[in-house]
Amino acid sequence: MSSVACVDIGSTWTKAALVGLPAGELLATAQAPTDATDVVRGVLAATAGFPAAPVVACSSAGGGLRLAVVGYEELISAEAGHRAALSAGARVVHVAAGRLTGEGLARLAAAQPDVVLLVGGTDGGEASVLRHNAAVLAASAPLQGRPPPGSRPERATGGEEGALRLSVPVVLAGNAAVRDEVAAVLRAGGVPVSATDNVLPDIGRLAPEPARAAIRGVFLRHVIGGPRLSTDPRLRAWVRTVTPDAVLAGVGVLAAARSGLPAPGVAVVDVGGATTDVYCVPDPDAEQSTLGREAVGVPAARRTVEGDLGVAVSVGALRAAAAAEDVPLVGDDPLDLGVAAATIALRRHLRAEAVYGPDGAGARGSGLVVLSGGVFRHAEPAALAAAAARVAADRGGAGGVLADATVVVDRRYVLAAAGLLADGHAAAAAGLAAALSGAEVLSPPAGR
Template sequence: MTVPPPGDPDSPAVCLDVGSSWTKAVLVLPDGTPAGFAEHPTTPDVDEGVDAAVAAAAASAGRAGGPTPPVLACSSAGGPLRLAVVGAERLTTVEAGHRVCRSAGARVVGVHTGPLEGRAVRELAAQEPGAVLLLGGPDGEDPGVLLHNAGRLARTRGRWSVLLAVDASARADALELLRAGGRTVRSCPNPTPRPGEIVPGPVRDAVAELYARQAPGARPRRPGERARTRTPVAVADGARALARLTGTGVLVVDVGSATTGVHGCVPDGGGFPAEAVMTVEGDLGVRDGAAGVLVEGQTEGLVDPVEADLLGPAVAALATSGAAVPADRGAAAEDRRLAAVAAVVALRRHLRHTGRIDPAGPGGRDIGLVVLTGGVFRQRDPAGLAAVAATVRRDPALMTALAQVDVEVDSESVLAPAGLLAAHGRERAAGVLLAERLLG
């Protein structure tokens, strides 16, 4: 039997989301009704987990053994962009590295300062970065350390690219050294032009582009399948569909195992923009990103020292647990608390980044709905999920911007599937799915 094309609105479809810990599959009927759901731990061979999740979703809908419906897939299995930072002076290098990663989908996995020598080079290689940010210090500084490091990076094994963010006067020599070793290099303005000053914007944009180009981890395998859509893109499509459906500005917070993204779709005067504004926090997640949630929660004043001590053992375990399901009600409550903190920190950063932290600022009065989504919210605990929504709604730093805003929890994980449906010509089904399973 011929598999219907993904855009055929008269056929059911499996909406597949391959995450860094879990692979989720939802079978959606042509009218937008979800008929089956399944999840499976994401496997090293991604296809194994995909096949298991798709088969289980079909079986849960009573379609086991029948023809495979078309699969609309997205993936964030690559996790955040792993960034190693190399610079001359430690304090400035650490701060610059973390600031260029913020809201750009990256996580600092190592900081190396001074001239790179054998041990530091081996440590950098062991960190398996996706990219290396090479800094050179303030403008006009002696380029000796920079050029030494460029030469060592050129000779070091690894498939990572280099973001060269240095003084223009030293850029040409550093570029020549790196390219002589076969490195892929992108040149950026110096984020530390003067002592004590950090200008992260241009480098952050370059980091965000590298994150956006990461392979999503899901490959098309079946006739009619259109995989390789990144999960942030699917969620952004869902945010746009939700904004059109409600007629108001929407903020969607997607809390994952390794990253937390925020997608804002706000009217621009002539209707909703074609693209949602997206920020992705590579240091916030509820599994291997849990340590970052605890650190940033304390930095932002959301987690006090007593709570940090109480959550510490759980965070340490979650950071290496992979696709773990909470073992009891206490563990489920810890998951919800970490998810709430991740959502608040990510929203604060997004609103600062976009200038909407002030309700009188651009778009500030146009936000009418916040949606919290992600597998962590599939818990069947209405009171616990309501407490998470209340944490977001009552956060002191968000109250001015979100005082009159509804906060909904996507407990059935329909936001990303709705985005996949909308992107493949199934707008009516996407609208029904959101209206009945999220807003209903």
């Protein structure tokens, strides 16, 4: 095998990169519109000009995985589950806390999730709410004639007229003391269950990684492997992970390549049609010198995924968010939309980073900031430099990320490809990441 086609299936566009092995030369890039009726068509169109090569892919088509969180208490269990969902690259469409009622189940069903993350209680702690919610979800899934996992909720007929039938898989990540019991209740109701470790094993200790892995597995089995995106079996063979996971891995590769530099931290802002994602791998020395005791266990690589900030599928929600955040947004110019999405996403990312301590380096301490996404890739250099200056001038917090950093644009979209190759072809992934060192540099605004 002398080359591999790395493909990112987005909600609007499908991007492909032909990468030479083993060194990671970027041989060609291409893109095609994503076909919402069958995403395989977009993959075939994007790779049509490439020589025969195996395909590895990531996907955020359809806005990625729609996930609802059902927890015990809003500021503890539900928030822990919410963070775990974000770290898995899911789009969180609903968060519920406390005992599910008929009205609560109706709101949950109205959000049309692809999967429910069921959490509640620390290990060995309160378990009655978790048991109750599992029973409600089990009762909402019909045993006979149940539609495939991931299908949209319907209303039952006959003796249970008006009862909601929510037929989606559940990731169970609550109190470990009752995990087997709760999983058995769900399975008895016909609910597909992935049981994993508690996201909140003890008060103040968040452990999202097992839930994140389980959510990713559900995505691959029920969304990629299901009929919603394509019935073509090649899709499941190609797709390895969700796009935010692939990009985060690529950001890690890039940060490792910069480890010997004076300011090795990296931040990436990726504006898409449905979501805007922010990633950061801080300088570990700078961050550890400022973090407080309460931030022990901070993950080395972090991201936030904003499912309401996109320049196509989510543009209506983006406008509402811009108004709420007092971010100027006039007209339908794609680059103007991209600036608004990047600004709001960076503000939210910094607010999320505050959980690790007010003085943590995080994205603010990055020596390199990468702008990614079609609105930046296709902009003229002068317009792009002006757009970066607008983000850097933001006084709502976003400007602090770009203030002392070198800002570049990922014109050839190599980070997702680098992430897809990170495990099996480490040298090729490193070669791709190194290509960003020659990317277009956007001069910071005067006075910064």
